[in-house]
Amino acid sequence: MMSALASPTMLIAAMALFGIGGVGAVLLRKSDRLANYWSSAFALFGSVTALVFAVSMLASGQTFVAQTTSDSFPLLSFALNIDRLAAFFLVTISIVTFFCSLYGIGYIKQYYGRYNIGYLGFLYNLFIVAMLLVVTSSNGIFFLIVWEIMSLASYFLVAYDRHDPENVKAGFLYLVMTHIGTAFILLAFILLYVHTGSFDFTVIQAAMPTVPAHIKDSVFLLALIGFGVKAGIIPLHIWLPAAHPAAPSHVSAIMSGVMIKTGIYMMIRLFLDVLQPAPLWWGIVVLVIAVASCVLGVLYALTEHDIKRLLAYHSIENIGIILLGVGSALVFSALGMSGLAVLALTAALFHTLNHAIFKSLLFLSAGSVIHATGTRNMEKYGGLIKLMPATGLFFLVGSIAISALPPLNGFFSEWLTFQALFQGIAQTDFYIKWLFIGVTAALALTSGLAVACFVKAFGVTFLARPRSQRAEKAHEASAVMIAGMAGLAVLCVAVGVGSSWIIAQLQTIAQGVLSAGDHATLVTVTSGHILSIAEGFATVSAPLLSLLLIAVPLVVWTITRFGINRSQRVTTGRTWDGGTDLTSRMEITSTGFARSIILIFRGLLKPSLQHSVEYEDAASRLIPRSRSVTLSVQDVYRRYLYRPVFIGFIHLSHWIKNGIQNGNINAYILYILVVLLVMLGLVGVW
């Protein structure tokens, strides 16, 4: 039974289901409803099939390798290599796509009649298939092909809602950035090909000892930039906060939840697997980038009042946290501490899984809110928990998980990351020790700010009173949308409670990647599901913690209800409002909430404060009609990095184009003559 489920037929079946879903949707495009149901249903089936396949691959522990070389094209082979790491990413992707597809059935309805649902279904399915192939391919060319298809499909999804020029711009930025990233990846692979003679990962890995160190370093840097663009590390992230909000929410969830993880996957695959052994400085570079991404990511998130941009910045933050694990693993394995490397990589993998779950949950619930209110501006929300309690609950679950509060899943992976860093402090020598101390401090700061940010996000969105008419008329999401969110919310809790078991599984995956034996086991799960790091350096028990967290409020409630206040009664009246009616203008806004933190970090964030007053009478300026304060944060990367480069290119372009193509035919003839003379001169040289 197990072998049947783990057979490649299942994978092919999954791809075929997605294919049928995509092509069928195009054929059924005349009917919006049919196209939607068809594509979503097949995406669901495909996700389930892929999930079953990947889980049974993990359970059986086998590796599946397949290779078909192309007759027409040299060097290209359709090579698949599904080891534990790939299977793990398959699991992550298919879980998220399953729930997003479910949610999509309801969410897509708003596009009926406005856009072609058939093409949405096609692109959606194509996008998922490409992602599945990205994490399973083991030939550089094949990988690049599916990688670009993934980028293209997601570009079309980002620009799907094309009537809004902002979305078109976001799509442009996204595809340009990702294409530049691909150019770097291409160069990295070609460099490897030139020195190993193949694009196949296995061949490259085998030939690695013969590759000179400076080539490996170049490949590392090129790949770091290339995959860093996709993963959204700072300062290559600028597409991310633009593109994620633009896409339909269930696609944003997939992009943010899993697509950016494909960048992480390839970093793990290359740096920790194919290119091993790696020098120490690789790990340090990754750690530095990780710190920048997580601290700046969360700070920018705090300044946002567009709910999806806020979530997008949190993706950058969480990518940073994952990279902390990856970077530590690189450092440890360079120092020969394979046990610690396994621990760090386990933390990274676990956070990858967790972030995929809670971030897609958050994007989906944000999507419901946007669907209900018609805006992404958090200042226009408020009080939504009364109108959409289910969505509010799920958003709360996601918020708790992303804020790393026990007993949800985010806590455990962040705890594990902390443990890896603590071990780094404890067991390394002077310089590396201080590096780890700094990194740990940065992670601690990040966690604290993340909590603040989600207090803001949840409070401003769901609590208090509606701040706009649309928010007053908000409605709960439809049943399928709730089902999609509920599934992910349950997973958040389940993965948290069952974290000790999952961590044990992930540890085997990490050991497989790092080719470390069983002796490299730092995480042990003792009876009673107590997770223990390095023989009792730190312990945590998820079930116990959960029990405690359920028990404590219960006990407190019992005591207060039956012990202390027996003779008192509770009455529910209106909120004390000082005698005047409460209005939404009295509430704290998103900007107001974040203001103090923004001002603390003003050196980094460069905020600008604008006061503007509009007068009743412009001449006398006595009676103001309205006053407004705008607190905005500049995008320093765009302003100081991307914009100048772009403008420089534009100037250069004008200069070259108008200089050369000046319309003067004499000049054109002159070019020919000059080139002729120069070349004749070169005859003597070459």
Place this chain on the structure above:
Amino acid sequence: MQQLPELEVIGSALQDNVRRLFKGSLAIRQIDTGSDNATEQELAALTNAYYDIERFGIHFVPSPRHADMLLVTGPVTRNMAEALKRAYDATPHPKLVVAVGDDAIDGGIYKGSYAVLDGVSQVIPVDYQIAGDPPSPLVIMQSLLAILDGAKKAPKQKGQS
């Protein structure tokens, strides 16, 4: 400055009552329902250095949520009626409502005006009244003493209802 001898006497009696009834601290929320501010002057005088009512355990609080007692002044203008009702609702049980000044009792000099509702009792149930236009601080203190003397068991019973 010469202290009134009665002040200390009334004060310590008040303090005993406050200690006995309110575990040493009586929180008062004062509500101005459109008063001419005469009564406010007198109430404000209670907290000045001369009377310094806080030393007897009585203090004015900014929110009815914290109050044991509402001191309502003014004839209750139409605009303030709703606010008064809400303040009353916002005060937790058990609570005492005291109308201070003639205006608050029945409208006083404003009685019959189209703009006022002629007294606090028209809007919320009033437990006690302190007459005078305005009552002097000492009168207020004496009245409070009388109220607390009379309310030995009453607050608790009201709370049960």
Place this chain on the structure above:
Amino acid sequence: MIIYIVVGGLLTASLLSLLFKNRVVGAAASIIAHGLGLIGAVALCLRVASDGDYIPSLFTLVDPLSALTVLIISIVGLAASVYAAPYLDREVSKGIIGPKRFRQYFGLVNLFMACMLLSVTAAHPIAAWIFLEATTLSTAFLISFYDRPSTIEAAWKYLIINSTGLLLGFFGALLFFSATSRSGLDGFVTWQSLLQQAQSIDPGVVKVAFVFVLVGFGTKVGLAPMHAWKPDAYSKSPAPVGALLSGALLPVALVTILKFKVITDTAVGGAFSSHLLMVLGVLSLLIAAFSILTIRNYKRMMGYSSIEHAGLMALGFAFGGLGAFAAILHLIYHSLIKAGLFFTAGNLRLSFHSAKIKNVSGALKVVPVTAGLFMLLFLAATGLPPFGIFMSELYIFGAGLKQYPIVTIVALLAVALVFVGFFRQVSAVLFGDPPEGAQDAKSNKWLLIPPIVLLSLVLVFSFYLPPPLLDLINEAVRRYDL
């Protein structure tokens, strides 16, 4: 014989369209002649793939590379004539051109095709040159087709620059002959006999001769900095002519350079010609990349895109090995894609009445099918998978990186920049709100079928190269890459 029949058919069609007043006759005859041409080309390819060189007479020599080129220009030619009929018909009905022009078009375009076929299959270098020069004449009229001052200026520039270039090319070809004179070569000189004697000819003269040939025929290819005629000629000529210039004439000229290159390489080694090609290739890439970034006319953009691709092919042939294989692949893909792009650009022009990017927006709303095709063809042209140009570019870079890392990296960045620029313009054209007066031109499905067919062909060739085609490419690489 096949070649002569095909050429005969084309000439007949040319005559028919000029003689008969009825427009349909000329168009139908042209399409039939081109269809026959394509069948002939396929037959020719199959024959060359199985039996080797096809030498029907002393004047004609079809080797694998020529056969491939014949196939490419036949496909593009057929597509262009199928597209031209409804396109020109619509222009006639809009009053842009008179009915007489319609007939003149088919008269000239058949001549143009015949000249290209003869040039690429000619056994004698001078004959190849003569027919290539002959294309200049027929195309000059096609470029000035609309008879406006701007189109006449473009045609004039085209004529002057190309004549200058071809004169240099002619001189180069003659130098090759003079270099061989002392080796006792006499009688009728063919490419083959020239190649056989190549070992014994004077290296110094060959180098000089190749420089002249490269600059001369490079002008026709449109390698920078001899490219200056291209943007004007492409933007002012009718869409099907642009397709032919880019998709058919460019390969013919490039193949002629290759034929001289192999002789040069035999005589003086491969490094010399490679270095020269590399210089021109990188220059073309850079100039094209930077020009496209701020281009204001989407048909001019096509011109620069052709320059870019010519540069890439030059690099591929310069790198050799896998690069040469990739360059030939690139040649095939580029012709098909670029012709398709010209057709969709023609459709856009018909709908928006302007080739200026600022006048065209919201194409997805007005002409969704054309816009979608334009997008896909753009992606294909800029080398995004799954389209084949991705593979050929990857091979070219892979072939060059080890020996010429800087050239390769510059080329890679230039290609990325081309994508950015191209995408910027495509975005502006496709999205947004359409201007007033834009109307859907899709009513004639024959305006859409040629680009769709070309795109499908590219897609098929991107995944699967039929064995005869692959054999031809491999054989061509073996012959032309030393």
